[in-house]
Amino acid sequence: MYLLRILRALALLITLLYLLLSGDVFAQTGTPGHALGTSTPDRSFTPRTTRYELTVRDTIVNYTGKARKAFTVNGQMPMPTLTFTEGDTAEIVVHNAMEKEETSLHWHGLILPYQYDGVPYLTTAPIKAGETQVYKFALLQSGTYWYHSHTKLQEQNGMHGALIIQKRNEDPMPEQVLILSEWTDMKPFEVHRRLHSANDWSAIKKHRIRPGTVQSYSDAIKDGALGVKLTNEWKRMNAMDVSDVYYDLLFANGKPVDEAPQFKAGERVRVRLINGGASSYFWITYAGGKMTVVASDGIDVEPVEVDRFIMGIAETYDIIVTIPADSTAYELLATSEDRVRSTSLWLGNGIKQLAAPLQPLKYFAGMKMMNDMIKMNGDLDDMGMNMSLQQMDMNVVMYPEITGAKASEHADHGDDKYNSNALSNIVTLNYAMLRSPTSTALPPGPVKEMRFELTGNMNRYLWAIDNKTVSETDRILIRKGENVRIILYNNSMMRHPMHLHGHFFRVVNGQGDHAPLKNVLDIMPMETDTIEFAATETGDWFFHCHILYHMMSGMGRVFTYEGTAPNPVLPDAKKAARHFARDDKEWHFMVQNDFATNGNDGEAMYMNKRWNLQSEWRLGYMEDHGQEVETHFGRYFGKMQWLFVNAGLDWRTREAHNGNDPEDNLFGQTNTKNSRSVGHIGFQYTLPMLLVLDLRIDTDGQLRSQLMREDIPLTPRLRLDLMGNSDLEYMGRFRYVLDKSWALSTHYDSDMGLGVGVMVSY
Amino acid sequence: MKGLLSLIALPALLLFSSCSAQLKNVQTTTVRIDGDCPMCEKTIEKGAYVKGEAEADWDVDAKTARITIDSTRTDMDAVLQRIAHAGYDNERYLAPDVAYAALPGCCQYERTFQQKPMTIPGAAADHSGHDHGHDAPATNAPQVTSESLGPVFDAYFALKDALVASDARKAAAQAAEFSAAVKAVPMEGMDADLHTVWMREMELLANTSAGIATKTNLEEQRKAFAELTEPMFALMKARPTATPIYLDHCPMYEGGADWLSRDKAIRNPFYGAQMMSCGSVKETIVK
The missing domain is CATH 3.30.70.100 (Alpha-Beta Plaits)
Incomplete structure (x- = not known):
């Protein structure tokens, strides 16, 4: 503790000295809560300023034969690696040379005054087109970090780069940076919009590389897992997504494959790995033997030898590997969690030693596991396993290298059923294995404890904490000097890399005072993890899921220090707050229409996370087929959003002649469909098997009850829609999906008869 | 000769190209x-x-x-x-x-493309020998440190890993290497304490490991392997390495048996995948 105090005093001294010399306006409050891997500073040390000039431009790139927009900094994508030495002052001048778009840069994992944290409208002013902003702060830490845009979805298209801070007093060893990222030809805006309309084109694309990804009925029958698929739909789940987005390419330092031939046999190399992806987890394996993990999120851990580890989005790991033999290059392989694609870095020069590729996932084994874990109300049930810290990985049932090639091979191992390291010879890193070399015990102080339940659903892509998004909650007040403890429970079906800005938290993992420090915590479904940090700063700090599309959907919270003075860089606090909250309030538009031989049939939706304005139409070409438009507006309820309460208008007309007389409905009410213009109120509710029950009453007192199931995946591309209602109307449609926008269809409709057509969707 | 070859090769090439018309x-x-x-x-x-x-x-x-x-x-x-x-x-x-x-x-062809791996100096990160040299420069006799027992330790752990993997063939091969490593340890320059331990345990180690090398049955190999624990433990205690070594205990095998490991995580060599994590750390040998 005494040493720690000296270290802190020294850090403070450096900071003060720097402030004195630079005459900076902002008081630097960023004193590390812990000795953040700080080596003892040199007493003769005088601060040095390292300056970078960064120019952000938008540009056109072409990776797959298609020209696409992307962002570059100083002409590079990913952005250039910024290198500093601990104790330096960083001075980074950012020019926004774009014509219209604003931007921002966030220094991920750095301890700095919050005004420099780079979250636009929350801590920092956005950098408008044509503007220049200067970031200037002291570097109180060392290690592997990164920086990225925090504006909209810019991070996906190139705005991510490595930021390395070398230790002051350490002999350098051979080292190599590896920043991982993804590329999609689809515009990120489009990716985001489609995620919100439960479009599974991504899965179909993946299916072409890894058959089985769509998890259609035909796939289930092939795998002898029809019962599993039926149970899954009974529990109202769509196909399981291991990751949401299809990527055309994965990148190692911006290239499909990168090479580092400078290393010689016998050398030990420190590889600084950064997951700069927007939504992909990466498995890391190495062809030249074991890897020794020596740091995580920039902070040293006691060396631990592993065969592989998974990198959550935004996590960094430092590993030490050896180059075993001469004239050989060894593959450091990064495979996306869905195992659809991989990228590599070759270490050494010569014949290439491959690492073993990761075999395809056993999707139905995973689906069976999910079925066992999910309750009818959508809650997860860990069946008393007290899961935490990645130790029990439910996904092992899908990994052939751990649980055998076939689904049936996974025998019951009792308590070890999901313990990867107990089931096989392969050592997989988990958080319980990380140990800090120094004590990270928090200083004494009052404890503020809170519980966060991570919630969400795939169908409408709502991601939240306690079913509330950033814009739906107030900022959480914390007080300088207290210790903040957060108990996280993941009650959603996806894993989430939760990131805290401007602080390192201890991951309470059974290592006592030596709990490791991190700033990103990957939490798997059903896990409960505890993190805690000393509140040593001031200002506003974002805590959010680092899956870009989850963050933009509102999965996060803001911590605000009590008594923080008004932020000088955001003078209009109210306006800024409104702007900041805008991200997860976004409205998305989707529309589809079936141009068929017997009429036009389609729907349009304009929706946000809770509300939906929906319109459906059936427009026959023949007068006696009639024309019909229904429009309603309503709100979704519950975290699974199975209930949709709405009100709207119905309008229909049809030429009256033989056979088009007023009809009785199932409730014995008589109505004419020849001319009707009424209002209605009602609700939709998603039943088991994903059947949507639609009950409504209109202003004429007519009742209508309708059952509908859309998008039954018979095969990966062949889909079936079914509908029937109490007005004795029914419809059945087969669709064959051609691509993300086009499908062929044939349908039979009680009003319009048989038709074939072409369906377009946006 | 070259001309002749290309004369043969050319029509062959043409034939081949026409075969793969698709x-x-x-x-x-x-x-x-x-x-x-x-x-x-x-x-x-x-x-x-x-x-x-x-x-x-x-x-x-x-x-x-x-x-x-x-x-x-x-x-x-x-x-x-x-x-x-x-x-x-x-x-x-x-x-x-x-x-x-x-x-x-x-x-299982011979891998002629593969380069011979370099032995990596300092990979085991044990520099105690050098420090000794500094403290007592007058002593010229080579000190036996854990480095010269290193091959024996390495061979033991390799054998253990083969048993963890339930690979009888590999276990036999590793046991043979182990036996050879034991015989290759130079006895000159051992200090008295180590010498005593070494003289007491060496024969048992060499014989037991040679025995495992002749067996093809995993059960027999494991039974013999259990006998190596005690002498190895004595040696490791006498010459601890820079990285900790764990004495693990499995309560189930033959009414309770021990083994040694460099990993803290339990990986049971007596049962392999059947009961991989059965056991607990009994003692840690640290320098």
Whole structure:
């Protein structure tokens, strides 16, 4: 503790000295809560300023034969690696040379005054087109970090780069940076919009590389897992997504494959790995033997030898590997969690030693596991396993290298059923294995404890904490000097890399005072993890899921220090707050229409996370087929959003002649469909098997009850829609999906008869 | 001679190109690929084949393959990478060890492309010997440190790992190495304490390990392996290494048995995957 105090005093001294010399306006409050891997500073040390000039431009790139927009900094994508030495002052001048778009840069994992944290409208002013902003702060830490845009979805298209801070007093060893990222030809805006309309084109694309990804009925029958698929739909789940987005390419330092031939046999190399992806987890394996993990999120851990580890989005790991033999290059392989694609870095020069590729996932084994874990109300049930810290990985049932090639091979191992390291010879890193070399015990102080339940659903892509998004909650007040403890429970079906800005938290993992420090915590479904940090700063700090599309959907919270003075860089606090909250309030538009031989049939939706304005139409070409438009507006309820309460208008007309007389409905009410213009109120509710029950009453007192199931995946591309209602109307449609926008269809409709057509969707 | 060869090769090439009529923009190369038997031929050719893109014809005697590709759709590198993933080393790629190990016994060819691994100095990070030298420069006799017992320790852990993996063949091979390592330890310069321990345990270690090397039955190997724990523990206690060593205890095997490990995580050599994490750390040997 005494040493720690000296270290802190020294850090403070450096900071003060720097402030004195630079005459900076902002008081630097960023004193590390812990000795953040700080080596003892040199007493003769005088601060040095390292300056970078960064120019952000938008540009056109072409990776797959298609020209696409992307962002570059100083002409590079990913952005250039910024290198500093601990104790330096960083001075980074950012020019926004774009014509219209604003931007921002966030220094991920750095301890700095919050005004420099780079979250636009929350801590920092956005950098408008044509503007220049200067970031200037002291570097109180060392290690592997990164920086990225925090504006909209810019991070996906190139705005991510490595930021390395070398230790002051350490002999350098051979080292190599590896920043991982993804590329999609689809515009990120489009990716985001489609995620919100439960479009599974991504899965179909993946299916072409890894058959089985769509998890259609035909796939289930092939795998002898029809019962599993039926149970899954009974529990109202769509196909399981291991990751949401299809990527055309994965990148190692911006290239499909990168090479580092400078290393010689016998050398030990420190590889600084950064997951700069927007939504992909990466498995890391190495062809030249074991890897020794020596740091995580920039902070040293006691060396631990592993065969592989998974990198959550935004996590960094430092590993030490050896180059075993001469004239050989060894593959450091990064495979996306869905195992659809991989990228590599070759270490050494010569014949290439491959690492073993990761075999395809056993999707139905995973689906069976999910079925066992999910309750009818959508809650997860860990069946008393007290899961935490990645130790029990439910996904092992899908990994052939751990649980055998076939689904049936996974025998019951009792308590070890999901313990990867107990089931096989392969050592997989988990958080319980990380140990800090120094004590990270928090200083004494009052404890503020809170519980966060991570919630969400795939169908409408709502991601939240306690079913509330950033814009739906107030900022959480914390007080300088207290210790903040957060108990996280993941009650959603996806894993989430939760990131805290401007602080390192201890991951309470059974290592006592030596709990490791991190700033990103990957939490798997059903896990409960505890993190805690000393509140040593001031200002506003974002805590959010680092899956870009989850963050933009509102999965996060803001911590605000009590008594923080008004932020000088955001003078209009109210306006800024409104702007900041805008991200997860976004409205998305989707529309589809079936141009068929017997009429036009389609729907349009304009929706946000809770509300939906929906319109459906059936427009026959023949007068006696009639024309019909229904429009309603309503709100979704519950975290699974199975209930949709709405009100709207119905309008229909049809030429009256033989056979088009007023009809009785199932409730014995008589109505004419020849001319009707009424209002209605009602609700939709998603039943088991994903059947949507639609009950409504209109202003004429007519009742209508309708059952509908859309998008039954018979095969990966062949889909079936079914509908029937109490007005004795029914419809059945087969669709064959051609691509993300086009499908062929044939349908039979009680009003319009048989038709074939072409369906377009946006 | 060269002229003659090309005279033979040219019509062969023409014949071949006409055979693979489905490939367009044909580019053909002959590449050396390691392998042993007709079964290898099948695996290599299947690994290379992609309809309309690439095919290979491997010759078991020459150990070369003629690879034909549609150069607009793929490249040689991709084909060679696939062949290596199927388990076969070639000019550009070495197969993943797992893929090689999965080949049937008759296909376990000699890996001539592989370079000999360097022994990495200081990898075990034990510099105690050097420090000693500084403190007592007058003593010229070589000190036996854990470094010179290092090969014995390494061989023990390799044998243990083979048993964890339930690989009887590998265990026999590692036991033979272990036995050789024991015999190779120089006794000159051992200090008195270590010398006593070494004299007491050496014979048991050499004999037991030699015994394991002759056995092919995993159960017998494991039973004999349990006998190595006590003497190894005594040696490791006498010469602890820089990295900790764990004495693990399995309460189930033969009414309770111990083994030694460098990993803190339990990986049971008596049961392997059947009960991988059965056991607990009983003692930690640290320097």
